Amino acid sequence: MNMMKGKKSTAAARKRNPAAKNSIMGKSDILIVLAILGGIIFVAINSRLHFYSKTSALSRESQKIQREISVLEREIVYFSTQRESLTSWPHIRKKIMQFKLPLRLPSPAQTYKMTLNYKNNGLDRTEMFAHQTADNTQNGSPFRSELRHVNQ
Amino acid sequence: MLTNNDAVKTRIYLVVIFLTGVFIYVALKLYNVQITRHEELYKEAQAQYTAKRTKTGKRGEIRDIDGNLLIGNIPVTRIIADPCNVESKIDAQRLATLLSWDFGLNYGECYKDLLNKTRMKKISDGREVEVKRRYTLLVREVEFQEAEKFRKKLELNNIPGVTFEHSYKRYYPKKQLLANVLGFIGWRGIEPFSAGTTQPETVREVYEVDRSGLKLHYGSGHQETARDGEHIYLTVSEPIQSIVEEELDKVMEKWKPKSAYVVMADPRTGNIMAIAQRPTFNPNQRVEMDDDSWRLKAIEDSFEPGSVMKPMVVAGALDSGVVTPQTTFDCENGLWIYRNRSMRDTHPAQMVSVADIIKHSSNIGTAKIGLALGEKRLDHILRSFGIGQRTGIPIKPETRGQYSSLKRWDGLSITRFPIGYGVAVSPVQMLRAYCALADGGNLRRLRLIDRVEDSATGNVAKALFEPPIQIYRNPAVANQIVSLMVRVTEEGGTATRAAIEGYDVAGKTGTSRKWLAAEKKYAYNKSFATFAGFVPAHDPAFALVIVVDEPVGSIYGGTVAAPAFREIATRTLKFLDVKPKMATVSEVSATAQVSAPITNTPPARRSPAVTRKREQAPATTKPANSGSGGKKFIPLDESYYQRNYRQNPGSR
Numbered sequence: 128m129n130m131m132k133g134k135k136s137t138a139a140a141r142k143r144n145p146a147a148k149n150s151i152m153g154k155s156d157i158l159i160v161l162a163i164l165g166g167i168i169f170v171a172i173n174s175r176l177h178f179y180s181k182t183s184a185l186s187r188e189s190q191k192i193q194r195e196i197s198v199l200e201r202e203i204v205y206f207s208t209q210r211e212s213l214t215s216w217p218h219i220r221k222k223i224m225q226f227k228l229p230l231r232l233p234s235p236a237q238t239y240k241m242t243l244n245y246k247n248n249g250l251d252r253t254e255m256f257a258h259q260t261a262d263n264t265q266n267g268s269p270f271r272s273e274l275r276h277v278n279q
Numbered sequence: 280m281l282t283n284n285d286a287v288k289t290r291i292y293l294v295v296i297f298l299t300g301v302f303i304y305v306a307l308k309l310y311n312v313q314i315t316r317h318e319e320l321y322k323e324a325q326a327q328y329t330a331k332r333t334k335t336g337k338r339g340e341i342r343d344i345d346g347n348l349l350i351g352n353i354p355v356t357r358i359i360a361d362p363c364n365v366e367s368k369i370d371a372q373r374l375a376t377l378l379s380w381d382f383g384l385n386y387g388e389c390y391k392d393l394l395n396k397t398r399m400k401k402i403s404d405g406r407e408v409e410v411k412r413r414y415t416l417l418v419r420e421v422e423f424q425e426a427e428k429f430r431k432k433l434e435l436n437n438i439p440g441v442t443f444e445h446s447y448k449r450y451y452p453k454k455q456l457l458a459n460v461l462g463f464i465g466w467r468g469i470e471p472f473s474a475g476t477t478q479p480e481t482v483r484e485v486y487e488v489d490r491s492g493l494k495l496h497y498g499s500g501h502q503e504t505a506r507d508g509e510h511i512y513l514t515v516s517e518p519i520q521s522i523v524e525e526e527l528d529k530v531m532e533k534w535k536p537k538s539a540y541v542v543m544a545d546p547r548t549g550n551i552m553a554i555a556q557r558p559t560f561n562p563n564q565r566v567e568m569d570d571d572s573w574r575l576k577a578i579e580d581s582f583e584p585g586s587v588m589k590p591m592v593v594a595g596a597l598d599s600g601v602v603t604p605q606t607t608f609d610c611e612n613g614l615w616i617y618r619n620r621s622m623r624d625t626h627p628a629q630m631v632s633v634a635d636i637i638k639h640s641s642n643i644g645t646a647k648i649g650l651a652l653g654e655k656r657l658d659h660i661l662r663s664f665g666i667g668q669r670t671g672i673p674i675k676p677e678t679r680g681q682y683s684s685l686k687r688w689d690g691l692s693i694t695r696f697p698i699g700y701g702v703a704v705s706p707v708q709m710l711r712a713y714c715a716l717a718d719g720g721n722l723r724r725l726r727l728i729d730r731v732e733d734s735a736t737g738n739v740a741k742a743l744f745e746p747p748i749q750i751y752r753n754p755a756v757a758n759q760i761v762s763l764m765v766r767v768t769e770e771g772g773t774a775t776r777a778a779i780e781g782y783d784v785a786g787k788t789g790t791s792r793k794w795l796a797a798e799k800k801y802a803y804n805k806s807f808a809t810f811a812g813f814v815p816a817h818d819p820a821f822a823l824v825i826v827v828d829e830p831v832g833s834i835y836g837g838t839v840a841a842p843a844f845r846e847i848a849t850r851t852l853k854f855l856d857v858k859p860k861m862a863t864v865s866e867v868s869a870t871a872q873v874s875a876p877i878t879n880t881p882p883a884r885r886s887p888a889v890t891r892k893r894e895q896a897p898a899t900t901k902p903a904n905s906g907s908g909g910k911k912f913i914p915l916d917e918s919y920y921q922r923n924y925r926q927n928p929g930s931r
Contacts, residue, residue, distance in 0.1 A: 186495055198427070201354035201445065204337075205423040211348040212452035216521035 330488045336479030337447050339508030341461065341469060344550075344729050347517040350461055350470060352447035356426035358418040362396045363411050364440030374438050381429055382418050389417070393440075417441075420448060451562045457520055458562050459575040460513075460554055460674065460727075466573060469513065469727070472673055476731060477508040507734040514550035514729045519543065522850045523553040530843050531557050534830035540577040540706045541847065543823045546714040546813060548744065549671070549723035552821055554707075578672060581680040581703035582826065585791030585836070586640045586773075587811045588699035591712055592648060593637055594720075594760040595660030598751045601651050604634045604759060610643045618690050622646060622698075638766040640773045640788065646694035654693050658685045661696065663750045664712040664722065666704060671724025671745075680704040699791055706826050709811055713822045716760060717785070717813035720751035758817070761785050765816045777810055777841035779849050781859025785819075786812020786844065788836035793829070805829050810840035814848050820857045823848060 212218065223230060312320065341350040365371050375389035398412045421429070426443060433441055449470075451461065462468015470477075482503040487495040523541045530539050543553040558572040574580075596602045613627025626639045636644035649657050662668070667682030681703035683692070695701040704712075707725060715722040723745070730741045751757060764785035768778040774788045789809035792801040808830050813822040825840040825847075833839055 183489060186489070190494060197445075201423055204352060204447070205354050208348065208351045208353050208450055208452050211351065212454075215347075215453045215456070216518060217453070217456070217525075220525075 328487050328489070329485060330492070330494070331483060331485050333481055333483050334503075334505040335446075335481045336505040336507040338449065338479050339473075339477030339510045339734060341473070341477070341511045341513065343513055343515050343517040343520070345516065346512070348452055349457060349513070349515075349517070351450055351452060353450040354423040355420045355446055355448045356423070357416060357444040357446070358421060358426070358429065359442050359444060360393060360415050360417050361413050361440045361442070362393055362415060363413055365393050366439060368394065370438055370440070373436055374433075374441065377429070377432055377436070377438075378417060381425065381432075382421070384418070392417075453517065454563060455559050455561045456517070456524060457515060457554070458559050459556055459573070459577075460515070461562065462573075462575075462674075463562055463565070467575065467676070468674060469511070472675070473511050473728075476511060479508040480506040510732040510734055511728060512730045512732065514545075514548075514552065514726050515554065516552050518854055519851055520553045520555065522854065523555045523847055526843055526847045526850075527555050527557055529846070530825075530827060530839070534827060534832060534839055536827045536831065537829040538576060539825070539827045541823070541825050541843075542577055542706045542710045543821050543847075543851070544710050544714050544725060546717035546721075546723075546819050546822050549711075549714060549725045549747075550729065551672070551707075551710075551725055551727050575674060577706045578674055578677045579705070581678050581705045581708075582807045582828070583700055583702065583791040583794065584704050584709055584809060585699040585789035585807065586642075586645075587709060587787045587789035587809050587824075587836075588697060588702070589637060589640065589645045590716055590760055590764055590787050591664045591666075592645060592652070592657065592660060592697040593633060593763065594716060594751070594756055595656070595663070596633075596648050596652055597759055598720075598753050598756045599652065599656055599660075600753075601656075602633050602648060604763060605632055607632050608636065608644045608647045610636075610641050610647075613643070615643045615646070617646070617694055620691055622694065634763050634766065637763045637787070638769075638772045640767075642698045645697045649693050649697035654685060654688060657693060657696065658688075661702070663748075664715055665708055666702060666712070668708075670705075670707045670711045672707060672727050674727070677707075678705050680708055699789060706824050709809075709826075710822060710824045713811045713813060713824060715747075715750055716764070717819040717822045718747070719754070719757035720749055721747035722750055723747040761816050764812070768812070773837045774810060774812070774841045774844075776837060777812060777844045777848075779814060779845055779852070782814050782848075782852065782857075783816035783860065784812055784814045784845075784848070785816035786810055786814075786841075788841055790834055790836045792834075804834065806834040808834060808836040808839035810836050810844045812844060812848075814852065815857065815860065820855055821848075821851060823851075 222228075337352045340348060340352070342348055360374070365374065371390055371393040374393060375384075375386050378384045378389045379386040392415055395415075396412055397409045399407045400410045401407050430443060449463070451458070460468055462470045462472075464471050464474060482505045484503065489495055523543060527539055527541055530536070538557060540556045541553065542551065542555075544551045554575075554577055556575065556577050558569075560572045593602070597604070607630045610624055610628045610631045612629055613624040615622045622642050624639075624641050624643050626641070628635075628639070628641065631639070631641055631644050633644075633648070635641070636648070652660070661682065667679055669677050669679055683701075692701055711722070711725055714725075726742060726744070728742050730739050732739045764787060765783050766772055767787055768774045768784040774784075774786055777784055777786055777788075787810070789807070789811070791807045791809070792803070793805040793807065794800075795802050795805075806829070808827040809825065811822070811824040813819040823844055825843050827839050827843075830839045
């Protein structure tokens, strides 16, 4: 096949047709435009991929945190139920007996209470004061008073 | 044209035609995929990236009146393996080893189970085909901490193929406290009764997942939060319940009875403060209990109450004007024959006043009061106190007891019913009647549920108080009968062992022999020993009934039940901070003893230094038969009872 012949005829054809030279310049423009478009599309696709991968990573992270929250919630329920069990009177009594703690409650006659109702910043407040004798020994001042201030 | 060369032109044409063909093909393909098969492919894709699951909230909790937890939920986990994902024999060995160490499972069985990757499945045409085995339950209901430890071991050892299914199970943190009342789902008690209220919501969640199965937060989908069930607050107080159960255990240890019951209520509201029985069970360990200990006998079973019935009859007789506290009756020196049947008194006497009939618990005196009342009035009085009726407690089944209608009475009924024989009541029926005696004749329905709380919004719906029914027409009767009952616990009475220093205790002992159905006679050495009372007598903090079934060593209520009443009441009064009647500082310094060690009384919880404000129940209704509404006492004639009985035949 005589390729040189084809080339010469193409070059000769260009010489004969000056408009062909302009069309070569037009092709460069098109190429540039196509290159720019291609570049934009490339950047867009890559950005989208980048954002998707970030979103997926964040999603996995949030899933992990949600799992941890779920575990913590279950842990809270578990411990609050255990707390109820440990603060029940039979359990406390068992420990008092076990450690032989010399604890006593006052008899009703040894305890006095006063309730004060008032408004503070527009809100109703109640304060209770409990006065309790710690012991009923009879030496001099028989009562050691202990003022307890209980807010409600 | 760039060229006139035919060869090049041809090639260009060919390339253009080829590219056009490709373009057309692609376009047609796209049309086929995007338009023609859109629905089909969209659903297929959706099935791949959409997951569904159901979520259930937590069942509502049951708490006491102050918010102490009685029934809650604890997190549990099911450990599941996917045998197809247990890749190698070594992984199966390691997993089986961990399971046998941590949960006591059989190593060999676990190993075999994990290696079994297929199963046979019957398909629609009846053939059996081999399919992959993707699910095997290894351990069920593992507690939270154990499950977390196991999960961490799996992560450390990098063992695949195991998943955890989380859920909650019911848990009773106070173990056997109030067990018979609380019950459990599938049986009886508050738990099944309130199942509709505590039932959580189940929702279906649809969400998008990525390639690895993780949920996409930005995806579309239908997501809802499953609402938890509502919380129920009972009228029972946990510390008081603890006191009652502790003392009941002491009674069981000392008298070795077949069973025993204690019920306590606030007379002004009808709130049940404690209800306990033995035998009982631990609801967390239900495999160990026997059927008999499951039942709430304090509500389901009835017994012949004996002398604890007497105050009601005397109160009715005082109210009707038939007797006064000073009216005397001939007690026949302790032996009386009526209609060929004998009746005996433990303390023989001749002429005894109504006041002393109660104090010394004279059967003959009470029977004669019954005769003075007449059948119709006696029947009306007993029904007015709730005998033969349910109490209003929401737990089923509740017995009405045994109480014959008037037309079925025989000639002896009028003498036997007033002394508590021939009629059967449950402990809660007796409690309700004593609440009426304590609260000036106001008969109330007993309450067990105080309020319901919405776990999501915090809104609280309080259970309503029903207005009470006034039994007495004469308001003076209230104080009169209470004063007579106080004498029972004073020196010379039958219940001196129920007396509490510093407080007036009003009550009545009861000793009723058990009926042997096979032999058709009453047992000599088997009885119910009962004490019912309230304290402080004229401003009662609570009414309390103790019933001991077949105590060994003594059969008498005054010996068996009265001391238990004293112990429970003393500790409860201390807990409620009810002052003794003469409590002043100087008197305390002179006479107070060091209070008993704390082992006897639980600390108040959640309301530490507060005497709970007494709830105000609605004011009493006017007496149904008040007529003009005046408070003057008017002696009634027989026609009144005929009218009233016909209008209200046991309707209270």
